[in-house]
Amino acid sequence: MMNKLAAPFLALLLLAAAGTAAAAGGADVRLEPAPINRLDSASMQRGARTFVNYCLSCHSAKYMRYNRLTEIGVDAAMIQDNLMFASDKIGNQMTIAMTARDAKAWFGAPPPDLTVESRVRGADWLYNYFLGFYKDDASASGWNNLVFPNVGMPHVLWKQAGVGRLVSTEYRNHEEALAAAIAVKGLAVLAPAKDHKYVVETIAVDEPGAMTPAQYKVMVADLVNFLDFMGEPAKNRRINLGIIVLLYLGVLFVFAYWMKREYWKDVH
Ligand code: HEC
Incomplete structure (x- = not known):
């Protein structure tokens, strides 16, 4: 009885799974793992500086207050002098002056708030x-x-990256393409084509930037480390605990x- 009911149900589940796979378009995005370390506060501090200098003009982080940066080892004076706009107070959230409407008009899509972006997309x-x-x-x-x-955001770090x-x-078939994508040992997208x-x-970087590719990757890893911290600040406390x-x-x-040895000494 149970099996008779289960079989069509399972078939339906399989169909549903196949449907979502097909809907994804079949493109296989092979990501390079992010070399981030949540216990490296120097890295998160460098990331915070990049974030404030290059992202906060368009994106807000309105669930993050400047004074939480003390949790990654930045002292209050440094936050005030280096990371904040003069008009902000240290208890303020990281907001921006641009309105969502202007942003939409300028970039086609509004830059989303980045406080919990790392939870949405992953590091x-x-x-x-x-x-x-x-x-x-x-x-x-x-x-x-x-x-x-077709992202609406310009490459704001192109001077560093090149x-x-x-x-x-x-490639003639999937096997050859997959082998080539794996050999890249980094970001590669494998997608079906005609025939x-x-x-x-x-x-491929044609015009080198101010940084070497290795230096640029460190800069990005630091930035992502900071974004990861913002998304889940309490994680560091959990790791330490x-x-x-x-x-x-x-x-x-x-x-x-030691106690067990003491107890059993007399038994043997
Ligand atoms: C010139 C304005 C501008 C700057 C500066 C900028 N961005 Fe963006 N960003 C955008 C816009 C606009 C979008 C929305 C793009 C879209 O949806 O097509 C976006 C999208 C994103 C997204 C994808 C959001 C999502 O999940 O859909 C991430 C992540 C992001 N930005 C991170 C950053 C970081 C980190 C920086 C700093 C290094 C930065 N941005 C600097 C304008 C900007």
Whole structure:
């Protein structure tokens, strides 16, 4: 009885799963893992500086107050002198002057608030978003992005990164394309093309920026580390608490074992 009912239900589930896979367009976005470290406060501080200098003009972080930056080791004087606009107070949230309406008119889409962006997209996606910009004369901003096609945001870090170009290589079948995408060892998009062929898309930097590719990746990792902190500031406390708990259990184990030996000494 149960099986008779379960079979069509399972078939339906399978169909639904196949449907979502097809709806995704079949493009396989292979992200490079973000090398971030939540215990590295120097990295988060550098990320905060990049965020304030390059992002806060368009994006707000209105659920974040400046004084929370003390949690990543920035002291109040430094926040006031280096990270805030003169008119702000240290208890203020990170808001911006631009209105959503202006933003929509200028960029086609309003820049979303970034406080919890890392929870929406994940650190790997954010890291690759900043590796994925390339020059595209067909777009309004002059830029396009491999992980966010037709994005309305210009490449605000292009001076550091240099100018990227989209490289699209065609392969006869999926296996060859997949092998090529894996060999990239970094961001690559694998997508079906005409006649059962596949293309692999990557970014090549034509005009080098002020930084080497390795230096630029560190800058982006720091930025993503900070975005990750903003999205979940309490995570650091959890990690630290976890370490303390494990140390405590370690010490407890020594005493428990010692006691066990004492108790059983007389039994044997
Ligand atoms: C010149 C204005 C401008 C600046 C400066 C800017 N952005 Fe954007 N950003 C935008 C706009 C506009 C969008 C919306 C794009 C769209 O939806 O097509 C966007 C989108 C994004 C998104 C994707 C949001 C999503 O999930 O849909 C992320 C992430 C992002 N920006 C991060 C940043 C970071 C980090 C910086 C600083 C390094 C930055 N932006 C600087 C204008 C800007």
